[in-house]
Amino acid sequence: MLHHTGSALKSALSWLRSPLSKVSADFVISKKGEIYKLNPNLSLYYTWHAGTSKWGVYKSVNPISFGIEQEHLIGEDWPEEQVKSAARVCYYLSQKFGKGERLAILSHAAVAIPKGRKTDPENYPWRLFSQYFHEYDEQ
Secondary structure (H helix, E strand, C coil), X not given: CXXXXXXXXXXXXXXXXXXXXXXXXXXXXXXCCCEEECCCCCCCCCCCCCCCECECCECCCHHHCCCEEECCCXXXXXXXXXXXXXXXXXXXXXXXXXXXXXXXXXXXXXXXXXXXXXXXXXXXXXXXXXXXXXHHHHC
């Protein structure tokens, strides 16, 4: 699941690493495309990134998804290196955990309850993301 941080990288990393925040993510991707893995064991632990959410038959999305935060403030452009890194992380997760099937790649906005509670990642360049994802698939 793709998110945006709504804050600068340093603040986002500090917040997501703090037990006081009561939120977490599996990865954070900087504007420069640097990937920070926050979950030490993706197979064992799930993160609390989707909050109140629903997708299909699942009444909570956190246990069945990976949270990928991207450093971004509303109104900013999405740097190409950042989008490329997000596609790389999603491709990696798809290969490692997809069990021969593609994993769904969703926005936070798509699963948040009530509808409209979350809007991220706003104005995301999904076509560019898809292009990079498929380039990894062809390698």
